[in-house]
Amino acid sequence: MVDVYIDPHVHMVSRTTDDYVRMARAGCVAITEPAFWAGYDRSSPKGFFDYFRQLTEFEPRRAAQYGIRHHTWLCINPKEAEDPVFAREVIGLIPGFLERENVLGIGEIGLNKNSRNELEILEAHLQLASDHGLLVLVHTPHLEDKLKGTRLIMDAIRRFPKLDPGRVLIDHVEEHTVGHVLDRGFWCGMTLYPDTKCTPQRAVDIIECWGSERIWMNSAGDWGHSDPIAVPKAQMEMRRRGHLESLVRRVTFENPERFLSQSGRFSAQPLRPTAPDVTR
Numbered sequence: 001m002v003d004v005y006i007d008p009h010v011h012m013v014s015r016t017t018d019d020y021v022r023m024a025r026a027g028c029v030a031i032t033e034p035a036f037w038a039g040y041d042r043s044s045p046k047g048f049f050d051y052f053r054q055l056t057e058f059e060p061r062r063a064a065q066y067g068i069r070h071h072t073w074l075c076i077n078p079k080e081a082e083d084p085v086f087a088r089e090v091i092g093l094i095p096g097f098l099e100r101e102n103v104l105g106i107g108e109i110g111l112n113k114n115s116r117n118e119l120e121i122l123e124a125h126l127q128l129a130s131d132h133g134l135l136v137l138v139h140t141p142h143l144e145d146k147l148k149g150t151r152l153i154m155d156a157i158r159r160f161p162k163l164d165p166g167r168v169l170i171d172h173v174e175e176h177t178v179g180h181v182l183d184r185g186f187w188c189g190m191t192l193y194p195d196t197k198c199t200p201q202r203a204v205d206i207i208e209c210w211g212s213e214r215i216w217m218n219s220a221g222d223w224g225h226s227d228p229i230a231v232p233k234a235q236m237e238m239r240r241r242g243h244l245e246s247l248v249r250r251v252t253f254e255n256p257e258r259f260l261s262q263s264g265r266f267s268a269q270p271l272r273p274t275a276p277d278v279t280r
């Protein structure tokens with residue numbers, strides 16, 4: 001049985017058209033793609049101007065060929081935030097893209113090594129989101145400092161009273177951080193990686209322990225070892241354990257739709273695949 005789903009965090013610029021085909025066949029109708037690290041540091045802030053064009057112009061057209069609606073988030077990621085002058089120049093480019101129709105907000109911002117410079121640039125992004133009333137998608141560190149980083153990030157967000165926790169999603173939660181995030185009123189994302197972060201099995205365990213309010217799953221598929229159809233694999237795991245279809249649908253479709261629709265730009269309505277782009 002194939003049910004529709006949303007993958008709210010996947011880096012399609014680093015995936016192939018075969019992945020789009022597999023996702024569409026598995027029921028994916030809409031995705032959101034946060035700006036992230038390219039696997040190497042860009043040599044100039046202007047590299048981000050081109051990346052933001054790719055995320056707002058080319059990638060939505062590519063996704064539409066497979067009947068998938070593409071949305072995006074803009075930022076400079078924490079891995080490239082160690083040079084605040086460079087990072088502030090990139091942040092200065094973002095307002096020029098905020099009116100583009102597939103832009104949902106600021107993301108994925110956050111911390112990587114929990115450094116002072118990263119925190120400064122995190123706050124600059126939060127200021128931008130606060131000034132423009134934007135949704136925020138937050139990356140939490142993958143290192144052993146995940147809990148400390150998650151707390152630092154939530155404390156930073158609290159310093160911006162206009163940022164409602166109900167409009168902020170804290171991603172890559174694990175067993176030891178999910179409760180802290182939910183308790184403070186934020187939304188949670190579980191990232192389904194084949195080996196690190198959450199496997200589909202661990203994500204379903206977390207739902208069984210913490211419930212299905214303000215929580216979603218994503219593949220975070222990127223240029224590393226990752227699985228762009230991890231969300232339907234988690235759906236299968238839920239069915240295998242005998243969970244109701246209504247619960248499967250809630251965490252893999254209705255919850256992301258509810259959070260993302262706060263942007264006023266998100267749609268998961270069926271999209272007829274468009275003709276292939278033959279400009280190449």
Ligand SMILES: [Zn+2]
Nearest residue numbers: 034036108220
């Ligand atoms: Zn990511």
